[in-house]
Amino acid sequence: MCGIVGYTGKNEALPVVTGGLFALEYRGYDSSGVAVLCGGKTEIVKKTGKLENLMAALEKAQLKGTCGIGHTRWATHGEVTETNAHPHTVGKTVLVHNGIIENYVSVGKMTNTDFKSTTDTERACALFNELYERCGDGLQTITSACREFVGSYAFLVMFKDEPDIFYAVRNGCPLVVGTADGGFAACSDVAACDFGEYYKLSDGDVAKVTKDGISFFDKDGVAISKEALTPKKSFSAPDKCGFPHYMLKEMEEIPTVLKNTLEAHIKDGLPYFEGVEDEIFKNMNRLCIVGCGTAYHAGLVCEHISRQLTGIEGDIYIASEYRYSGHKLNKDDAVIFITQSGETADTLACIRMCRAQGAYTLGVVNVPTSTAVEECDGVILTHAGSEIAVASTKAYVTQLAALYLIVLKMSLVKGTLTEDEVRGLCGELLNDVCADSKLSDTDKITINRIAEKYADCRDMFYIGRGIDSVLCSEASLKLKEISYVHSEAYPSGELKHGTISLITEGVGVFAILTDERLYLKSIGNIEEAAARGGSVIALCKEGFCKDKNYDLIPCRISNDLFAPFAVAPRFQYFAYCMTIIKNLDPDKPRNLAKSVTVE
Ligand code: F6R
Numbered sequence: 047m048c049g050i051v052g053y054t055g056k057n058e059a060l061p062v063v064t065g066g067l068f069a070l071e072y073r074g075y076d077s078s079g080v081a082v083l084c085g086g087k088t089e090i091v092k093k094t095g096k097l098e099n100l101m102a103a104l105e106k107a108q109l110k111g112t113c114g115i116g117h118t119r120w121a122t123h124g125e126v127t128e129t130n131a132h133p134h135t136v137g138k139t140v141l142v143h144n145g146i147i148e149n150y151v152s153v154g155k156m157t158n159t160d161f162k163s164t165t166d167t168e169r170a171c172a173l174f175n176e177l178y179e180r181c182g183d184g185l186q187t188i189t190s191a192c193r194e195f196v197g198s199y200a201f202l203v204m205f206k207d208e209p210d211i212f213y214a215v216r217n218g219c220p221l222v223v224g225t226a227d228g229g230f231a232a233c234s235d236v237a238a239c240d241f242g243e244y245y246k247l248s249d250g251d252v253a254k255v256t257k258d259g260i261s262f263f264d265k266d267g268v269a270i271s272k273e274a275l276t277p278k279k280s281f282s283a284p285d286k287c288g289f290p291h292y293m294l295k296e297m298e299e300i301p302t303v304l305k306n307t308l309e310a311h312i313k314d315g316l317p318y319f320e321g322v323e324d325e326i327f328k329n330m331n332r333l334c335i336v337g338c339g340t341a342y343h344a345g346l347v348c349e350h351i352s353r354q355l356t357g358i359e360g361d362i363y364i365a366s367e368y369r370y371s372g373h374k375l376n377k378d379d380a381v382i383f384i385t386q387s388g389e390t391a392d393t394l395a396c397i398r399m400c401r402a403q404g405a406y407t408l409g410v411v412n413v414p415t416s417t418a419v420e421e422c423d424g425v426i427l428t429h430a431g432s433e434i435a436v437a438s439t440k441a442y443v444t445q446l447a448a449l450y451l452i453v454l455k456m457s458l459v460k461g462t463l464t465e466d467e468v469r470g471l472c473g474e475l476l477n478d479v480c481a482d483s484k485l486s487d488t489d490k491i492t493i494n495r496i497a498e499k500y501a502d503c504r505d506m507f508y509i510g511r512g513i514d515s516v517l518c519s520e521a522s523l524k525l526k527e528i529s530y531v532h533s534e535a536y537p538s539g540e541l542k543h544g545t546i547s548l549i550t551e552g553v554g555v556f557a558i559l560t561d562e563r564l565y566l567k568s569i570g571n572i573e574e575a576a577a578r579g580g581s582v583i584a585l586c587k588e589g590f591c592k593d594k595n596y597d598l599i600p601c602r603i604s605n606d607l608f609a610p611f612a613v614a615p616r617f618q619y620f621a622y623c624m625t626i627i628k629n630l631d632p633d634k635p636r637n638l639a640k641s642v643t644v645e
Contacts, residue, residue: 047073047074047120047144047639047641047642047643047644048073048075048117048118048119048120048132048142048143048144048145048234048643049066049067049070049071049073049075049117049118049144049233049234049235049238050115050116050117050142050143050144050200050201050202050221050232050233050234051063051066051067051070051115051116051117051202051231051232051233051234051238051239052114052115052116052142052202052212052214052231052232052233052255053066053112053113053114053115053226053227053229053230053231053232054112054113054114054210054211054212054229054230054255054256054257055112055226055227055228055229055230055231055257056112056228056229056257057112057227057228057229058110058111058112059082059111059112059113059114060080060082060104060109060111060114061227062114062226062227062229062231062239063080063114063115063116064080064097064100064101064104064116065239065240065283066116066231066233066238066239067080067097067100067116067117067118068097068283069235069237069238069239069283069284070118070233070234070235070238071097071118071634072284072292072434072435072436072633072640072641073118073120073234073235073639073640073641074120074436074634074638074639074640074641075097075118075119075120075639076094076095076119076120076121076126077092077093077094077095077118077119077121077126077127077128077130077131078092078093078097078099078100078116078117078118078119078131079091079092079093079100079116079117079119079131079132079133079142080092080100080104080109080114080115080116080117080133081114081115081116081133081135081140081142081204082109082110082111082113082114083111083113083114083140083204083206083209083210083212084109084110084111084112084113085209086206086207086209087206088135088140088204088206089107089109089111090133090135090140091103091104091107091109092128092131092132092133093128093131094126094127094128094131097118112210112229112257113204113209113210113211113212113257115133115140115141115142115202115204115212116133116142117131117132117133117142117143117144119131119132120639122146122166122644123146123150123164123165123166123167124163124164124165125164127163129162129163130163130164130165132167134163134165134167134168134171135171136157136159136168136171136172136174136175137175137178137179138175138178138179138205138206138207139171139174139175139178139203139204139205139206140171140203140204140205140206141167141170141171141174141201141202141203141204142167142201142202143166143167143170143199143200143201144199144200144219144220144221144234144643145197145198145199145200145217145218145219145643145644146166146197146198146199146644146645147166147167147169147170147195147196147197147199148166148196148197149194149195149196149197150165150166150169150170150197151169153166153169153170153172153173153194153195154168154169154172154173156173156176156194157169157172157173157175157176158176159172159175159176166197170191170195170199170201173191173194174187174188174191174203177190177191178205184203184205184208184211184213184254185213185252185254185263185267186267187205188201188203188213188215188252189252189263189265189266189267192215192217192250192252192265193265195217197217197218198217198218198219198391198643198644198645199215199216199217199218199219200214200215200216200217200219200220200221200234200247201213201214201215201216202214202232203215210256210257211254211255211256211257212232212255213252213253213254213255214232214247214252214253214255215247215251215252215253216247216248216249216250216251217249217250218249218391218394218643219234219389219391219643219644220234220235220389220416220417220643221233221234221246221247222234222235222236222241222244222245222246222247223244223245223247223253223255223260224236224239224241224242224243224244224245224260224274225241225242225243225244226239226240226241226242227240229257230255230256230257230259230260232253232255234643235641236277236415237277237279237415237432241277242276243274243275243276244274244275244276244277245260245262245272245273245274245275246272246275246415246420247272250264250265251263251264251265251270251272252264252265252267277415278414278415284432284434291435291622291626291631291632291633292433292434292435292633293435293437293439293528293622293632293633294622294632296433296434296435296439296440297439297440297485297615297618297619297622299430299431299440300439300440300443300483300484300615301480301481301483301484303429303430303431303440303443303444304440304443304444304447304479304480304483304611305476305480306429306431306444307428307429307430307444307447307448308447308451308472308475308476308480309476310427310429311426311447311448311451312451312472312475312476315469315472315473316454316455316458316465316468316469316472317451317452317454317455317458317468317472319424319426319451319452319455321424321425322408322424322425322426324455324459326380326406326408326424327452327455327456327459327460328459328460329378329380330358330380330456331358332358332359332360332361333348333349333352333358333359333360333361333382333453333456334360334361334363334379334380334381334382335348335349335360335361335362335363335381335382335383335384335449336362336363336364336365336368336381336382336383336384336393336396337364337365337383337384337385337393338364338365338366338385338390338392338393338642339438339523340386340438340441340442340445340520340523341384341385341386341390341393341438341442341445342362342363342364342365342384343442343516343519343520343523344384344442344445344446344449344520345360345362345363345382345384345449346362346516346519347446347449347513347516347517347610348360348362348446348449348450348452348453349362349516350512350513350516351449351450351453351513351607352453352456354607355453355454355456355457355462355463355607356453356456356457356460356462357462358456358460363396365383365390365392365393365395365396366392366645368396369392369395369396369399369645374403375400375403375404375405376403376404376405377404377405377406379400379403379404379405379406380405380406380407380408381396381400381405381406381407381408382408382409382410382449382452383396383397383407383408383409383410383411383418383422384409384410384411384445384449385409385410385411385412385416385418386411386412386413386428386430386433386438386441386445387412387413387416387640387641387642388409388411388412388413388416388417388418388419389413389416389417389418389641389643390418390641390642390643391642391643391644391645392642392645393418394417394418394421395645397409397418397421397422398421401421401423406423406424407421407422407423407424408422408423408424408425408426409421409422409424409425409426410426410428410445410448410449410452411425411426411427411428412427412428412429412430412433412441412444412445413432414427426448426451426452428441428444428445428447428448429444430443430444433640434633434640435632435633435640436527436528436633436634436635436638436639436640437524437527437528437618437621437632437635439524439614439615439618442520442614442618443483443611443614443615446610446611446614447475447611450475450608451472451475454468454471454472471607474604474605474608475608478604478605478608479604479605479608479611479612480611481604482601482602482603482604482608482611482612483611483612483614483615484615485615485616485619489599489601489616489619490619492598492599493599493616493619493620493623494623496583496597496599496620497620497623497624497627498623498627499597500554500581500583500597500624501624501627501628503531503552503553503554503581504531504532504552504553505531505532505533505534505548505553505554506522506525506531506532506533506534506553506554506555506556507533507534507535507536507541507545507548507549507553507554507555507556507575507580508521508522508525508533508534508535508536508556508557508558509535509536509537509538509541509555509556509557509558509568509571509572509575510537510538510557510558510559510568511537511538511539511561511564511567511568511571512561512563512564513560513561513609513610514558514559514560514561514564514568514609514613515535515536515537515538517558517609517610517613517614517617518535518536518537518556518558519535520614520617521535521556521558521585521614521617521618521620521621522534522535523535524617524618524621525556525617525620525621525624527635527638528621528622528624528625528630528632528635529621529624529625529628529630530628530630530635530636531554531624533554533556538557538567538568538571538572539567539571541571541574541575542571542574546574546575546578549575549578549579549580550578550579550580551579552579552581553579553580553581554580554581554583555572555575555576555580555581555582555583556582556583556585556617556620557572557582557583557584557585557586557596558584558585558586558613558617559584559585559586559587559590559591560586560587560603560606560609560612560613561606561609562587562606565590569591569594572584572594572596581597582594582595582596582597583596583597583598583599583620584596584597584598584599585599585601585613585616585617585620586598586599586600586601587600587601587603587606587609588600588601588602588603599616599620601613601616
């Protein structure tokens with residue numbers, strides 16, 4: 047989703063702002079723009095498409111000034127045009143915005159403005175300007191305008207007659223400010239700017255950022271102090287390390303980050319989660335898990351494992367549904383939230399909703415500096431490292447690792463497995479399972495050859511039974527989001543209750559088969575699809591389907607319980623190959639954003 051950057055200080059603003067925008071590219075965007083304030087005038091340059099287009103325009107425009115703001119836009123209100131791109135300006139006010147002002151129509155009507163764009167942001171800009179014209183004070187304007195907004199936002203606002211100053215304010219969207227590059231910067235993500243010290247804004251906080259320092263205020267404009275933080279890692283711009291795409295690099299890292307995550311949460315051979323009491327797991331009578339997209343799919347795998355090892359049933363929810371479902375919770379309940387970014391708007395809203403009802407919130411989160419880490423009562427960090435490609439690969443596998451350890455912990459504290467059994471399974475995870483997750487060159491050649499054969503396929507149905515059916519959900523998402531091949535995931539046995547009518551000559555059927563108990567049943571369903579013209583790919587346990595005329599992706603699975611760790615890297619690689627063969631960019635698929643900060 048939209049990314050915002052601002053700078054004021056003794057250096058030129060543009061290099062810091064555009065550097066930040068490049069580092070925020072991973073969030074997904076369709077247009078971009080910058081504004082520089084100089085001598086009471088602002089100059090704005092905006093472009094649709096890649097940041098390279100903006101850079102080319104900036105080369106000609108030669109903007110000079112030491113105070114500036116920039117934006118990458120992921121369109122919500124209004125199509126992708128230069129006019130709708132940010133920064134927006136009305137009168138003396140110039141701003142960039144991440145989020146959605148839901149009451150933008152009424153906000154616009156509070157002003158007397160001839161709007162140029164169809165965005166919610168320009169309406170907000172007009173209100174800021176109207177209030178500024180009345181009071182002439184930036185801080186007062188910010189706090190008064192924010193009282194009127196319904197929705198989510200992170201704004202960076204400049205006023206033309208307040209030189210060298212910008213204001214930063216947030217409600218529900220991430221925003222940090224700090225020292226950077228001989229001055230002071232603000233950014234959607236601490237990792238996207240070279241911060242010395244930084245401060246995290248909380249909802250309602252306002253930062254007044256001048257070339258000499260930063261002062262903080264609450265929503266009523268009363269001065270407050272904030273804790274200075276130091277970035278955990280020294281700043282380094284994202285690097286593909288010689289790989290043609292981030293997605294490929296990130297898939298290569300799977301065995302390593304899987305091991306890192308497991309090692310971080312296995313102590314003396316048993317699952318261990320710092321700061322999370324055993325009582326939490328002991329008291330869980332149902333496994334309640336909330337997430338979006340891939341994170342939700344990781345939750346579905348966990349449900350299967352939990353049923354198998356602890357006998358405990360799971361309630362797995364999509365965050366955008368859970369949020370408005372009216373679930374009643376109390377202080378004895380615990381809810382697990384899975385999120386790579388830790389900034390997904392719906393997931394954060396669910397965390398807040400559960401906390402407000404007194405439930406214990408446990409985050410399984412990848413980004414350690416994220417809002418979810420800050421807001422959950424307990425946190426289990428996945429150690430996937432930064433994931434830049436929009437399609438989640440390594441983060442998903444590390445989410446699975448954390449969830450397996452949670453289930454093993456529950457088995458231990460509830461006594462459904464002995465300590466020796468849990469120790470044995472943790473050992474297997476660390477050794478055999480990490481090895482199973484690695485693709486050999488032969489695997490890659492096989493998968494690529496099959497992808498070449500199916501590259502023109504218009505529809506792909508992913509089918510499986512048991513745990514394989516929920517792996518199909520993630521495999522299907524991976525394919526459709528980056529290769530744009532229409533795909534659906536179905537439990538194999540469900541096909542003939544309607545969907546099989548869509549299986550005709552040339553339709554792809556991607557079967558996942560890892561469960562020995564369900565093997566013959568699955569084969570029966572695959573044959574039904576093949577009989578209607580479906581072309582079958584089988585991603586299966588070594589030795590399965592040998593006598594079949596399918597395109598086989600065999601994988602070594604040391605223990606059926608851990609099959610997802612062997613299967614996921616293979617279906618991810620298949621989606622990647624399909625995308626490359628179709629000459630598409632797997633890192634930045636159309637319409638998608640890495641960090642979904644609006645609902
Ligand atoms: C798909 C993908 C998304 C995310 C979803 C949740 O490859 O990455 O479906 O999983 O947007 O994001 P997080 O985990 O950051 O909450």
